Amino acid sequence: MASGEPNAADAPRIVRDVVCGFCGLGCDDLEVAVTGRAIVPRKACAEAARLLARSDAPPPSPRVNGAPASLAEAAAAAAGHLAAARAAVISGLGADLDGLRRLFDIAMAAGASLDHAASAGLFANLERLARRGWIAATLAEVRNRCDLLVIFGEDPTRSYSRLFERALPAARAVDGQSADGIAAPLFAPDGRRVVMIGETFSAAARSALSGHALTEIAVPADQVATAAALLSAALADRDVGAVSGLPEDAVAAIVTLAGEMKAARYGVLCWNAATLPPEDAAAVAGAAAEAVDRLSVTTRAAVFPLGGQDNVTGAHQLALWRFGYPLRTVVGAGMARHVPELYATAAALKDGDLLLHASAFRPTPPPDFAGGPVIALAHPDTVFAREPDVFIPVGTPGVDHAGHVFRMDSVVCLPLSALRPAELPGVAEAASAILSHLGRAA
Amino acid sequence: MRVRITGGRVFDPKNGIIDQVRDVLLEDGRIIADAPPAAGEEVVSAAGCIVLAGGIDLHSHIAGGKVNLGRLLMNEDRALFPEPFGDFCGCGGGRAAPTTHATGCRYSQMGYTAVFEPAVVGANARHAHLEMADIPNIDTGGFLVLGNDDFLLNLIAKGEGQQAINDYVAWMLKASQCCAIKIVNPGGINAFKFNARALDLDEVGPFYGLTPRRILNTLQRAVSELGVPHPIHLHGCNLGVPGNVRTTLATIGASEGFPLHLTHIQFHSYGTEGDRHFSSGAAEIAEAVNANPHISVDVGQIMFGQTVTASADLMSQYRNHGIADPKKWIGMDIEMDAACGVVPFNYRDTSFVNALQWAIGLELFLLIEDPWRVYLTTDHPNGGPFTSYPHLIRLLMDKPFRDDHLGRIHKAARAHTRLAGIAREYTLEEIAVVTRAAPARTLGLKDRGHLGPGARADVVLYEEQADREAMFAAPRMVLKDGKVVVVNGEVVALTEGRTYAVHPPSDPLMDKRLQRWFDEAVGMKSSHYQIADGEIRGGQGPEIVELDP
Numbered sequence: 009m010a011s012g013e014p015n016a017a018d019a020p021r022i023v024r025d026v027v028c029g030f031c032g033l034g035c036d037d038l039e040v041a042v043t044g045r046a047i048v049p050r051k052a053c054a055e056a057a058r059l060l061a062r063s064d065a066p067p068p069s070p071r072v073n074g075a076p077a078s079l080a081e082a083a084a085a086a087a088g089h090l091a092a093a094r095a096a097v098i099s100g101l102g103a104d105l106d107g108l109r110r111l112f113d114i115a116m117a118a119g120a121s122l123d124h125a126a127s128a129g130l131f132a133n134l135e136r137l138a139r140r141g142w143i144a145a146t147l148a149e150v151r152n153r154c155d156l157l158v159i160f161g162e163d164p165t166r167s168y169s170r171l172f173e174r175a176l177p178a179a180r181a182v183d184g185q186s187a188d189g190i191a192a193p194l195f196a197p198d199g200r201r202v203v204m205i206g207e208t209f210s211a212a213a214r215s216a217l218s219g220h221a222l223t224e225i226a227v228p229a230d231q232v233a234t235a236a237a238l239l240s241a242a243l244a245d246r247d248v249g250a251v252s253g254l255p256e257d258a259v260a261a262i263v264t265l266a267g268e269m270k271a272a273r274y275g276v277l278c279w280n281a282a283t284l285p286p287e288d289a290a291a292v293a294g295a296a297a298e299a300v301d302r303l304s305v306t307t308r309a310a311v312f313p314l315g316g317q318d319n320v321t322g323a324h325q326l327a328l329w330r331f332g333y334p335l336r337t338v339v340g341a342g343m344a345r346h347v348p349e350l351y352a353t354a355a356a357l358k359d360g361d362l363l364l365h366a367s368a369f370r371p372t373p374p375p376d377f378a379g380g381p382v383i384a385l386a387h388p389d390t391v392f393a394r395e396p397d398v399f400i401p402v403g404t405p406g407v408d409h410a411g412h413v414f415r416m417d418s419v420v421c422l423p424l425s426a427l428r429p430a431e432l433p434g435v436a437e438a439a440s441a442i443l444s445h446l447g448r449a450a
Numbered sequence: 451m452r453v454r455i456t457g458g459r460v461f462d463p464k465n466g467i468i469d470q471v472r473d474v475l476l477e478d479g480r481i482i483a484d485a486p487p488a489a490g491e492e493v494v495s496a497a498g499c500i501v502l503a504g505g506i507d508l509h510s511h512i513a514g515g516k517v518n519l520g521r522l523l524m525n526e527d528r529a530l531f532p533e534p535f536g537d538f539c540g541c542g543g544g545r546a547a548p549t550t551h552a553t554g555c556r557y558s559q560m561g562y563t564a565v566f567e568p569a570v571v572g573a574n575a576r577h578a579h580l581e582m583a584d585i586p587n588i589d590t591g592g593f594l595v596l597g598n599d600d601f602l603l604n605l606i607a608k609g610e611g612q613q614a615i616n617d618y619v620a621w622m623l624k625a626s627q628c629c630a631i632k633i634v635n636p637g638g639i640n641a642f643k644f645n646a647r648a649l650d651l652d653e654v655g656p657f658y659g660l661t662p663r664r665i666l667n668t669l670q671r672a673v674s675e676l677g678v679p680h681p682i683h684l685h686g687c688n689l690g691v692p693g694n695v696r697t698t699l700a701t702i703g704a705s706e707g708f709p710l711h712l713t714h715i716q717f718h719s720y721g722t723e724g725d726r727h728f729s730s731g732a733a734e735i736a737e738a739v740n741a742n743p744h745i746s747v748d749v750g751q752i753m754f755g756q757t758v759t760a761s762a763d764l765m766s767q768y769r770n771h772g773i774a775d776p777k778k779w780i781g782m783d784i785e786m787d788a789a790c791g792v793v794p795f796n797y798r799d800t801s802f803v804n805a806l807q808w809a810i811g812l813e814l815f816l817l818i819e820d821p822w823r824v825y826l827t828t829d830h831p832n833g834g835p836f837t838s839y840p841h842l843i844r845l846l847m848d849k850p851f852r853d854d855h856l857g858r859i860h861k862a863a864r865a866h867t868r869l870a871g872i873a874r875e876y877t878l879e880e881i882a883v884v885t886r887a888a889p890a891r892t893l894g895l896k897d898r899g900h901l902g903p904g905a906r907a908d909v910v911l912y913e914e915q916a917d918r919e920a921m922f923a924a925p926r927m928v929l930k931d932g933k934v935v936v937v938n939g940e941v942v943a944l945t946e947g948r949t950y951a952v953h954p955p956s957d958p959l960m961d962k963r964l965q966r967w968f969d970e971a972v973g974m975k976s977s978h979y980q981i982a983d984g985e986i987r988g989g990q991g992p993e994i995v996e997l998d999p
Binding site for chain 1: 515517518521522525532533536539541543544549551574576577580581584604644645657778779781782784785792966970972974975981982985
C-alpha cells in the first residue's frame with residue numbers, strides 16, 4: 009500500500025493500491041481518502057465503495073443481553089455460553105486468516121461445527137473437485153492465455169463488476185513502451201471470443217469486453233445445466249439429440265461452440281456456482297470439468313470457477329490444513345468429523361444449542377436461531393432481528409486492521425492493510441479474548 | 451539453564467566424532483563447549499542411546515496449495531489416520547497429506563527438527579508460509595520454483611545479461627521469503643501451457659525458443675553468483691518416463707562445473723531394457739554421481755502403499771493421471787509462475803513397475819558411495835509418506851531385512867534388480883550424515899546438523915536397538931532448541947519453529963521493471979506479491995541464511 013503525499017492535518021490522506029477482500033476477485037488497486045476515521049472511496053467498484061465507506065462516528069460498544077459491556081465482560085459472557093454448550097455452531101466465518109485461526113481454536117476448545125456464509129457455491133464445486141478433480145487456471149493465466157471464454161449462467165459482472173477488466177483485457181499498445189511486450193494478453197495474439205450460455209451480456213459487460221468477439225447463447229436459467237451437459241457431450245462426440253428441452257438454435261450454437269473450443273488454444277469455462285439454481289450448480293461444475301478433460305487430449309483448457317466472497321476460500325484452505333477436511337466439519341475433543349449434510353449451517357442449527365456468528369466484512373446478521381444463545385462477532389452496522397446474547401462489534405480486515413485473505417482462484421493470498429486507526433477489536437482479538445476465558449490462551 | 455546429556459554414544463560426523471561416549475552440553479538453546487560439571491545443571495542420562503543432532507529433511511512437500519489439494523483428495527487417508535487423543539492433539543491427521551499440526555508432531559516424534567518445502571510457487575508463497583507457521587516443533591524453509599516463470603523466460607529469450615537474471619532471482623527470493631531455488635521440469639511446465647507434451651534437455655520449447663539446458667545453466671550461474679548456499683535443486687526433464695536415465699546422465703554432463711542437486715533421482719533413473727521396456731538405470735546414475743563430486747542427490751524412495759503425488763510438474767502429472775488411484779486428480783496452471791498436479795497413487799509390491807521403482811531407489815542409496823552427497827527422502831508424499839523413514843533406514847542398515855522384503859516383491863522385478871547382490875549396510879555414522887550433517891551442509895545451515903559448540907540445541911537420543919526401524923521410530927528424547935519436545939516417541943511439548951530465507955540484494959531498477967510486469971502482465975501489484983518479514987511466523991520474521999558469493 010502506497011500512501012500519498014503528506015497533507016495538512018485535517019486534509020484527507022489519499023491511500024492508493026488498497027487491497028479489497030470483499031468479493032473474492034482480489035482487486036488491489038483501489039484508492040480511498042481518509043480523514044480521521046472517515047473513509048471516502050475514490051476508486052472502487054460500487055460494492056467495494058459501499059463496504060469501504062466509513063463515517064467518523066464512534067463505534068458501538070460490546071453488549072451483553074443488550075446492555076453495554078467491556079470487551080472483557082462480553083468475552084467472559086461468550087465463553088460462559090460456549091462452555092455450557094453441547095452442540096455449538098459457528099457460522100458466518102467472515103474474517104481474515106488470523107481471525108479464522110482463532111475461531112477455529114474456539115471450535116477446538118469448546119467443540120463446534122464450522123461453516124461459512126458463502127459456502128454453498130464452494131460445496132457445489134467440491135462435488136466435482138473433491139470427488140473427481142479438474143484442471144483449473146488462476147487469474148493471470150486466464151488474463152494472458154484465454155482465447156475463448158465460455159460463461160455459464162448469469163452475467164458475472166453482476167457479482168464481480170471488474171472481472172472482465174482484470175481477467176480479459178483486450179490487446180493494446182502500452183503507453184509508448186510497448187517494446188517490452190509485457191501487456192496482457194501475452195499469449196492470445198489473435199483476439200479473444202467470449203461466449204455466454206444463459207443470460208445475455210449487460211451493457212456493462214459489453215463495455216468491459218469491447219475488443220473481443222461476443223456470442224450469446226440465450227438459455228433459460230433452469231436449463232443452463234442442460235446446456236452445459238450438451239456442450240460436454242458435443243465435445244465427447246456423443247449424440248446430442250438425447251439432450252432435450254433446449255431451443256433448437258441453442259443446440260446448434262452449442263455444437264458449433266464445441267468445434268470452436270477444440271480449435272482454441274486455451275479455452276476457459278467459467279461459472280458462479282452461488283448464483284446457479286442450487287440443484288444445478290454441481291452439474292455445471294461437473295460438465296465444465298468434463299469438457300476440459302475432453303479438450304485436454306488435443307489442446308489446453310481450464311476451468312475458472314467464480315466465488316470467494318468474504319474470504320470463504322481462506323476458510324476452506326485453513327480448514328484443510330488444520331483439520332484435513334473442508335468446512336461443514338465439527339471439531340472438538342481431539343477430533344474432526346466432516347459431514348456436509350449435518351454441518352452446513354442451516355442443518356447444524358436444527359440440532360445446535362448455541363450460535364456463534366462471525367461477519368467482519370459486511371453487516372450480515374446471524375441466521376435465525378432460537379435454540380440457544382447467540383454470540384455475534386459482527387460488523388458494527390449489523391441490524392439484528394433479535395438482540396444477540398453477546399454482541400462484540402469487530403473491525404473490518406482491510407479497513408480497521410491488517411490481515412490475509414485468499415483470492416477466488418485459491419492460489420493467491422493477499423495482504424490487507426489498515427486504512428485508519430482501529431477502535432474495534434478484530435475477529436482475532438475478540439476470539440482470543442473469548443479463548444482466554446475458555447482456559448486456552450491464544 | 452545448562453543441560454548435560456551424558457553417557458551416550460555421540461555420532462557427529464561433521465566434527466569427526468564417531469561413536470564416542472562423551473557429554474553434550476546445552477545452554478540457552480545452543481550447544482556449548484564441554485566444561486566440568488557445575489552446580490545446578492540438569493543431567494540427562496543417554497546411557498544405552500546414540501546421540502545425534504536433530505534430523506533435517508531437505509525435500510518434503512509439507513505446505514502450500516498443492517498439499518492442501520492433496521488433503522482435499524485424500525479424505526479416506528485422513529479418516530484412517532487421525533491424530534492421537536491427548537493434550538497435543540490438533541484435531542487433524544492424515545498420513546499421505548497430513549495436517550500442519552500432525553506434520554510437526556510426526557516429524558518431531560522421529561527426531562526431525564527441520565524440514566524444507568521444496569516447491570514454493572511465488573504466487574502461492576504467502577499461503578505456504580501461513581501453513582509453515584502452523585507446523586509446530588520443526589523449523590522450515592521453502593525452495594522457490596523458477597524456470598517456467600514467464601518473466602524469467604522472457605529475460606533469457608531476449609538475451610538480457612546475467613546481471614538482470616541475477617537481480618530477478620534475488621528479487622524473487624526475497625519476495626517469496628525462500629532459501630533456495632528449485633527448478634521443476636525446466637521450461638516444460640511452461641511448454642505444457644502451450645500444449646507441448648514433452649520437452650527433453652536439448653529440445654527447443656515453444657514461444658520463447660529456449661532449451662531446458664539453457665534455462666538450467668542460466669539459473670545455476672545466478673544462484674552461484676548470488677551466493678545462495680544450496681545449489682540449483684533440480685527436478686529434471688522427463689520425470690517417470692522409461693529411458694529417462696539418458697536425460698539424467700546428460701543433465702549431469704550439462705552442469706558446466708556448477709554444483710547441482712538432482713532431486714528424487716529415483717524417478718529419473720529408468721531404462722528401457724527387458725521385455726517390459728522398463729529397467730533400472732541406477733548403476734549408470736550412481737557411477738555418474740560417484741564420478742562427479744559437484745553432483746548431489748536425494749533419492750525419493752518409493753514405499754508401498756497409498757499416497758498422493760503433488761508436483762509443480764503438470765506436464766508429467768497430466769501424463770500420469772490415467773493411473774491415479776483412487777481415480778481423481780487435480781491440475782492447475784498457476785499465475786505465470788508454474789503449475790501443479792496432484793494425483794493419488796497406490797504403490798503395490800505386486801506391480802512390476804512399482805516393485806522395480808522400490809528396488810531402483812535402494813540401489814541408488816547403496817551404489818552411490820559418498821553419503822555426503824545423498825540425502826534420505828521419499829519425496830514425501832510422492833514416493834511415500836515421511837512416516838516411513840524408520841522403515842527405510844532399516845532397509846538401508848539391515849541386509850537380511852532388505853533381502854526379506856526383496857523376496858516379497860513382484861518376481862519379474864526381482865530378476866531386474868541387482869539389489870540382492872549388494873552387500874552394503876549403512877552405518878550409524880552414515881545415517882547421521884544422510885539425515886543430518888549432509889543436508890545442513892548443502893543448505894548452508896552452519897549451526898545445524900552437528901553437535902559442536904554454537905550449534906542449535908536440537909539433539910536426539912535414540913535407544914540402541916537391533917531393530918533399526920523401532921529405534922528410529924521412537925527416540926527416547928528429542929530436544930528442540932534445548933527444550934524437551936518428545937520422550938519415548940511421544941510428544942510432550944509444542945514449540946514454535948522458525949523459517950529460513952535468503953535475502954540477496956538486487957538492483958532497484960529490477961523492482962521498477964517488476965512493478966510494470968505485475969501491473970501489465972500479471973494484473974496485481976508487485977508490492978502485494980512481495981511478502982514482508984513481519985508476515986513470517988506471525989511477526990517473528992525469517993531466519994536469514996548467510997550468503998556465500
